[in-house]
Amino acid sequence: MEVLVDNFDLFVRGFLGSLEIIVYALVGSLVLGTILAMMRVSPVPPLRRFGSGYVSIIRNSPLTIMLFFTAFVLPELGFNAPFFWLGVLGLTLYTAAFVCEAVRSGINAVPAGQAEAARSVGLTFGQSLGSVVMPQAIRSVIPPLGSVVIAMMKNSAVVGAFGVGGDLFSVGTRLTSAQGFAALPVLTGVLLGYLAITLPTAAVLSRIEEKVAILR
Amino acid sequence: MSGAPSVLYDAPGPKARRRSLVLSVVVVVAFLAIAAWVVLRLRSTGQFAPDRWAPLFWPGDEQFVQVWGRIGTGVRYTLQAAALAILFSLVLGTALTTLRLLLGRYARLPVVLLAEVLRGAPVVLLIFFASRVLPQFGVDLSQLWYLVIGLTAYNFVVIGEILRAGVAALPNGQREAGLAIGLTRQQTVLLIQLPQAFRLMLPALISQLVVIVKDTSLAALVLTGPQELLRTGRQLTQFFNNPLQTYLLVALLFIIINSLLGRLATYTEKRLSQARSAGKQEPEGDITETRTDTDVEADAAATPGDTDADTSTTQGRPQP
Numbered sequence: 137m138e139v140l141v142d143n144f145d146l147f148v149r150g151f152l153g154s155l156e157i158i159v160y161a162l163v164g165s166l167v168l169g170t171i172l173a174m175m176r177v178s179p180v181p182p183l184r185r186f187g188s189g190y191v192s193i194i195r196n197s198p199l200t201i202m203l204f205f206t207a208f209v210l211p212e213l214g215f216n217a218p219f220f221w222l223g224v225l226g227l228t229l230y231t232a233a234f235v236c237e238a239v240r241s242g243i244n245a246v247p248a249g250q251a252e253a254a255r256s257v258g259l260t261f262g263q264s265l266g267s268v269v270m271p272q273a274i275r276s277v278i279p280p281l282g283s284v285v286i287a288m289m290k291n292s293a294v295v296g297a298f299g300v301g302g303d304l305f306s307v308g309t310r311l312t313s314a315q316g317f318a319a320l321p322v323l324t325g326v327l328l329g330y331l332a333i334t335l336p337t338a339a340v341l342s343r344i345e346e347k348v349a350i351l352r
Numbered sequence: 353m354s355g356a357p358s359v360l361y362d363a364p365g366p367k368a369r370r371r372s373l374v375l376s377v378v379v380v381v382a383f384l385a386i387a388a389w390v391v392l393r394l395r396s397t398g399q400f401a402p403d404r405w406a407p408l409f410w411p412g413d414e415q416f417v418q419v420w421g422r423i424g425t426g427v428r429y430t431l432q433a434a435a436l437a438i439l440f441s442l443v444l445g446t447a448l449t450t451l452r453l454l455l456g457r458y459a460r461l462p463v464v465l466l467a468e469v470l471r472g473a474p475v476v477l478l479i480f481f482a483s484r485v486l487p488q489f490g491v492d493l494s495q496l497w498y499l500v501i502g503l504t505a506y507n508f509v510v511i512g513e514i515l516r517a518g519v520a521a522l523p524n525g526q527r528e529a530g531l532a533i534g535l536t537r538q539q540t541v542l543l544i545q546l547p548q549a550f551r552l553m554l555p556a557l558i559s560q561l562v563v564i565v566k567d568t569s570l571a572a573l574v575l576t577g578p579q580e581l582l583r584t585g586r587q588l589t590q591f592f593n594n595p596l597q598t599y600l601l602v603a604l605l606f607i608i609i610n611s612l613l614g615r616l617a618t619y620t621e622k623r624l625s626q627a628r629s630a631g632k633q634e635p636e637g638d639i640t641e642t643r644t645d646t647d648v649e650a651d652a653a654a655t656p657g658d659t660d661a662d663t664s665t666t667q668g669r670p671q672p
Contacts, residue, residue, distance in 0.1 A: 179364065179368075179372050180372055180375045180376050180379055181372075181376055182376050182379040182380050182383065183379055186379075186383065192611065193603075193607060195610075196562065196566075196606060196607040196610035196611050196614065197566070197603045197606045197607050197610070198566040198567070198569040198570075198582070198606060199566070200569040200570060200572060200573060200582055201569065201582065201599055201602060201603045201606065204582075204585075204586075204595070204599050205599055205603075208589075208595045208599075209595050209596045209599060212397060212399075212595060212596060213393050213394065213397055213399070213596075214393065214396075214397060286472075290472075290473070290474040290475070291474070292474075293474035293476050293477050294474070294476050294570065294573065297476045297480070297570070297573040297574050298573060305474070305476070305477060305480075308477070308480070309480070309574075312484055318488065319481075319484035319485045319488060320485050320488065323477070323480065323481045323484060323485060326477060327469075327473050327477060327481070330472065330473055330474055330477065331469060331472045331473065334472040334473075335468070335472050338472070
């Protein structure tokens with residue numbers, strides 16, 4: 137167990153590194169996912185088709201392959217960025233599809249009467265989506281979006297396993313594989329680190345759910 | 353969504369149709385421009401060179417047969433790992449749910465704690481954990497089994513949650529009827545509640561299989577085997593030096609497998625809801641409104657994840 141105490145600063149740095157990946161991917165995928173969801177409900181057929189095509193492709197292929205694409209294929213095409221950003225990009229593109237699905241299911245959960253009322257007082261598509269449907273959708277989006285976010289936090293470990301370095305998972309591989317420490321205490325420490333991210337998030341999310349939930 | 357007029361906008365009149373057409377054209381042109389740029393980019397980096405594609409896609413190529421033999425093995429290992437993982441997850445998940453239903457509030461605390469820990473942990477870490485920690489305790493298995501153990505450790509909890517949501521969605525009368533005819537609580541859970549929960553949650557269980565199939569590819573990152581699809585692809589890229597083409601093919605194979613599973617999930621969902629409404633039609637006679645109401649309720653209740661099962665599947669959709 138003294139591995140954990142001796143290398144505590146390493147674990148803390150890894151924890152912060154993981155948080156960094158998570159924060160960037162969170163912001164990116166929320167923005168991209170919302171845009172995709174709007175595409176999927178828009179009146180313009182090509183946009184709708186693009187949105188649903190993107191979602192069904194991403195949802196059916198592993199995150200690992202997405203990372204192989206962003207990390208190995210993009211540089212071949214002359215798109216060079218630091219490895220960290222390529223990893224974050226992969227996680228963002230992947231998570232965005234699930235955010236899109238969550239947001240869309242939220243939009244669908246708003247009773248049709250709301251959208252009809254908005255339309256019948258003369259609001260345009262953009263207005264009724266923006267000021268009537270979306271504000272309500274966001275509330276029913278929180279539970280599914282919450283599980284997407286938690287899954288993304290756990291998926292940040294895949295980015296770490298991919299060799300981005302400096303995150304919690306790479307601390308685990310470094311201490312066990314390269315420096316030969318016993319696997320059980322080190323990996324338990326890593327596991328606790330991830331639980332310290334996911335469990336509080338789950339708790340906060342269920343609090344928010346209780347606060348903003350609208351009963352239908 | 354396809355074609356059907358949405359409540360979000362009017363059935364388009366002539367003006368709106370024109371505007372939508374103009375927008376469509378603009379969007380298509382924009383997409384084409386992006387596609388053209390990508391194609392140019394691909395060309396200038398030599399991605400269209402035939403020797404990058406031929407071994408994978410051209411049956412006349414001398415390496416084609418050998419390459420596809422390896423891909424076939426890859427698909428087999430991927431499916432094998434996924435099948436073993438779902439099998440163990442189902443067995444353990446059922447056991448977990450049974451325990452949670454039968455144990456008293458305090459006795460089930462350790463079970464709940466274990467479930468929470470496993471559910472909050474990244475799968476990739478659990479796989480890595482299995483491959484590193486088990487050998488230290490003298491459990492020496494092949495890499496395939498570490499993958500299966502890692503996948504099972506996460507997924508049995510998720511399947512347990514799915515089943516629990518299924519049991520919760522059953523009408524309370526089922527349990528009461530079981531107890532009333534003199535079954536014990538154990539018998540009621542095993543003979544009355546769980547079999548129905550399985551049926552109710554079949555679509556969600558199949559969707560979870562999609563997640564497992566996808567997660568087998570994590571072995572390529574943290575294990576030294578088995579020769580599953582992604583590892584095979586990785587080795588092919590080292591040989592042919594064509595990451596774009598190979599990963600495209602690997603992604604395609606995953607997409608094919610998983611969309612077939614997705615189809616199966618939607619199909620069973622449809623079949624089940626048909627069976628449910630057909631079963632209800634008879635006793636309730638002509639009160640159509642009552643019938644549809646209860647159906648809607650059953651569908652809503654069948655959605656796992658709206659209680660506290662937040663990482664389990666929502667409405668039969670695979671989670672990331």
